[in-house]
Amino acid sequence: MIRRLLQAVVVVLLVTVITFILLRLIPGNPAIAIMGPQAYRNPAAIVQFDRVYGFNRPWYGQYWLWLDHLLHFNLGYSYNLNQSVASLLANHLPKTVFLVGISIILALLCAVPIGVVQAVRRNKIVDHFFNGFSTIFYAMPAFLLGILLILVFAIKFPIFPPEGPQGEGLGVLITNFNALVLPIVTLTLITIALFSRYMRSSVLDNLTEDYVRTAKAKGASERRVLLRHVLRNSLIPIATLLGLLLPALFAGALITESVFNYPGMGYLFYQQALKQDYPTLLGIIVVVAVATVVGSLLADIAYAVLDPRVRYVSQ
Amino acid sequence: MSLAGGSPEPIPTDVKPDPLSNIGVAVVAYPGDADAVAAGMLPAGKPRSTFRRGLEVFLENKLAVTGVGIFVFMLLFCFIGPLIYHTNQLQVDFAHEELPPSSAHLLGTDASGFDVLGRLMVAGQVSLEVGIAAALLATIVGVLWGAVAGYIGGFVDSFMMRIVDALLSIPTLFLALVVVSMITPSKPILILVIALTSWLTTSRLVRGEALSLRTRDYVQAMKAMGGGGTRAVLRHIAPNAIGTIMVNATFQVADAIALIVALSYLGLGIRPPQTDWGQMLSNGVQYVYDGYWWLIIPAGFCIVIVIAAAIFIGEGLRDAVEVRLQRR
Numbered sequence: 001m002i003r004r005l006l007q008a009v010v011v012v013l014l015v016t017v018i019t020f021i022l023l024r025l026i027p028g029n030p031a032i033a034i035m036g037p038q039a040y041r042n043p044a045a046i047v048q049f050d051r052v053y054g055f056n057r058p059w060y061g062q063y064w065l066w067l068d069h070l071l072h073f074n075l076g077y078s079y080n081l082n083q084s085v086a087s088l089l090a091n092h093l094p095k096t097v098f099l100v101g102i103s104i105i106l107a108l109l110c111a112v113p114i115g116v117v118q119a120v121r122r123n124k125i126v127d128h129f130f131n132g133f134s135t136i137f138y139a140m141p142a143f144l145l146g147i148l149l150i151l152v153f154a155i156k157f158p159i160f161p162p163e164g165p166q167g168e169g170l171g172v173l174i175t176n177f178n179a180l181v182l183p184i185v186t187l188t189l190i191t192i193a194l195f196s197r198y199m200r201s202s203v204l205d206n207l208t209e210d211y212v213r214t215a216k217a218k219g220a221s222e223r224r225v226l227l228r229h230v231l232r233n234s235l236i237p238i239a240t241l242l243g244l245l246l247p248a249l250f251a252g253a254l255i256t257e258s259v260f261n262y263p264g265m266g267y268l269f270y271q272q273a274l275k276q277d278y279p280t281l282l283g284i285i286v287v288v289a290v291a292t293v294v295g296s297l298l299a300d301i302a303y304a305v306l307d308p309r310v311r312y313v314s315q
Numbered sequence: 316m317s318l319a320g321g322s323p324e325p326i327p328t329d330v331k332p333d334p335l336s337n338i339g340v341a342v343v344a345y346p347g348d349a350d351a352v353a354a355g356m357l358p359a360g361k362p363r364s365t366f367r368r369g370l371e372v373f374l375e376n377k378l379a380v381t382g383v384g385i386f387v388f389m390l391l392f393c394f395i396g397p398l399i400y401h402t403n404q405l406q407v408d409f410a411h412e413e414l415p416p417s418s419a420h421l422l423g424t425d426a427s428g429f430d431v432l433g434r435l436m437v438a439g440q441v442s443l444e445v446g447i448a449a450a451l452l453a454t455i456v457g458v459l460w461g462a463v464a465g466y467i468g469g470f471v472d473s474f475m476m477r478i479v480d481a482l483l484s485i486p487t488l489f490l491a492l493v494v495v496s497m498i499t500p501s502k503p504i505l506i507l508v509i510a511l512t513s514w515l516t517t518s519r520l521v522r523g524e525a526l527s528l529r530t531r532d533y534v535q536a537m538k539a540m541g542g543g544g545t546r547a548v549l550r551h552i553a554p555n556a557i558g559t560i561m562v563n564a565t566f567q568v569a570d571a572i573a574l575i576v577a578l579s580y581l582g583l584g585i586r587p588p589q590t591d592w593g594q595m596l597s598n599g600v601q602y603v604y605d606g607y608w609w610l611i612i613p614a615g616f617c618i619v620i621v622i623a624a625a626i627f628i629g630e631g632l633r634d635a636v637e638v639r640l641q642r643r
Contacts, residue, residue: 136623140615143597
């Protein structure tokens with residue numbers, strides 16, 4: 001476990017190195033980018049700027065300064081929005097967490113039963129039906145699904161608004177829940193497609209295990225074997241999967257938020273990518289990457305807690 | 316969601332040797348071995364190669380064959396189609412904009428007066444070219460990275476794989492968006508960006524294979540004869556992992572097409588006057604309130620069936636390769 005923790009630390013450090021390299025790759029001079037092209041007329045101002053913000057240091061000095069800022073939760077400053085990246089995230093991140101969180105919960109509630117039914121009725125009509133369902137939604141880009149939902153449920157039959165809830169704070173999400181339905185449905189359907197495939201193969205693997213035969217031999221009912229034995233064991237890999245799929249879910253959230261103008265972190269990222277606001281982009285990347293590393297670390301710990309076999313092997 | 320940057324089903328990173336397969340190896344019957352033929356161990360004539368057996372399993376899979384059919388059809392549609400169905404995709408024609416489907420324009424025209432069916436072909440060329448080329452490049456990079464890491468092992472392996480972990484923790488879409496916002500993307504640049512952000516899963520799989528392959532007798536024998544590391548990686552490890560690589564490459568095609576289409580939809584992919592299916596969709600969305608369905612549905616349909624076809628092919632290939640793995 002210590003080894004795993006050290007690995008996570010190394011990965012986080014590498015993430016900061018990669019982000020820093022990206023930061024350095026950006027064409028142009030930061031002083032000019034911030035003070036405007038007229039700064040060329042005043043070289044002293046550029047020198048002054050570089051000295052104040054540490055751009056006169058060698059690259060490792062700059063990296064160290066940047067890392068130091070990161071450790072103090074100083075993610076940089078968006079000159080474009082005239083706001084610190086940390087405060088931007090404080091505004092936008094909770095909305096994304098809310099959207100992704102609800103979608104994951106709903107997706108698990110649907111994908112787990114679907115996966116079990118598919119595995120038990122393997123190669124029957126139900127299995128083929130849900131296979132087709134998950135392939136279509138896996139192949140369908142999130143934006144297409146979002147557009148189709150808008151087309152049907154906002155324009156043809158105006159039941160839900162075509163835009164996500166607008167405004168500051170988390171309160172609008174609750175008061176405007178109607179507007180939240182389509183974004184949540186989009187992300188949930190796509191997440192179900194991701195999960196149900198894994199769930200199906202996980203249940204299939206477990207159905208052939210010896211303990212299933214033992215339980216049946218002891219006279220346990222089909223239902224009890226499925227719910228008490230197979231389901232519990234099949235859910236364990238899903239914990240790891242959640243950690244692994246976090247980047248995919250963030251990407252899905254970016255697209256979903258862009259389609260519905262939902263003011264979360266993904267939408268912020270997209271808007272600032274169009275405006276080449278690099279401090280914001282890289283700040284968000286660091287946060288997302290660290291969240292993913294921590295998420296998969298937690299998932300691995302959960303795995304070891306839930307499945308004693310993993311602990312024995314690692315000892 | 317195809318932006319997952321991975322195959323839709325878990326593929327084991329280390330292949331467990333099937334204990335039963337060793338028993339099979341103990342009673343090897345060589346072709347042309349008269350005793351074996353006489354004993355009924357082998358049918359007379361040529362034995363079926365693992366490739367043939369794999370091919371048979373693949374051909375039995377109806378979905379996979381359908382996938383190949385769809386994919387070939389879409390390639391013909393996009394690259395040969397314009398030679399048969401002539402449309403003007405260069406000059407805008409505002410006299411004939413946003414026309415509904417009719418006999419003159421089978422799928423109507425878009426906001427610039429381009430014939431939508433013809434546009435689908437031209438746009439598909441970009442989506443398919445970028446998707447396939449990026450997947451190939453990503454596969455090459457991933458195979459080399461994974462094979463080298465797995466072959467060398469030790470500290471180098473851990474370090475190389477931690478870099479992969481770090482890159483994997485950044486969503487591909489986010490990374491690609493940053494890069495394409497720095498430079499105006501053209502087709503080659505998009506191929507490069509997508510390839511360089513999506514070789515990671517391949518490298519993990521190939522590393523797993525390399526770890527198990529490097530201990531095999533024939534690799535050891537080659538080393539004993541004085542063969543170097545480059546030879547081991549290029550001549551032995553990469554070719555022997557070819558099954559896993561092919562399966563992964565097919566899923567890579569699906570993911571790469573999904574990524575280029577998403578980038579173009581967001582306005583940061585291919586730029587006008589060139590177009591692709593994602594851009595067609597994002598242009599069409601502006602008219603969604605007017606009920607111009609033909610600006611959205613056909614492009615969306617193309618994206619979904621091409622990606623689904625690639626997934627079906629990948630799944631068929633995986634089943635076929637598993638036949639090979641069982642024999643090993």
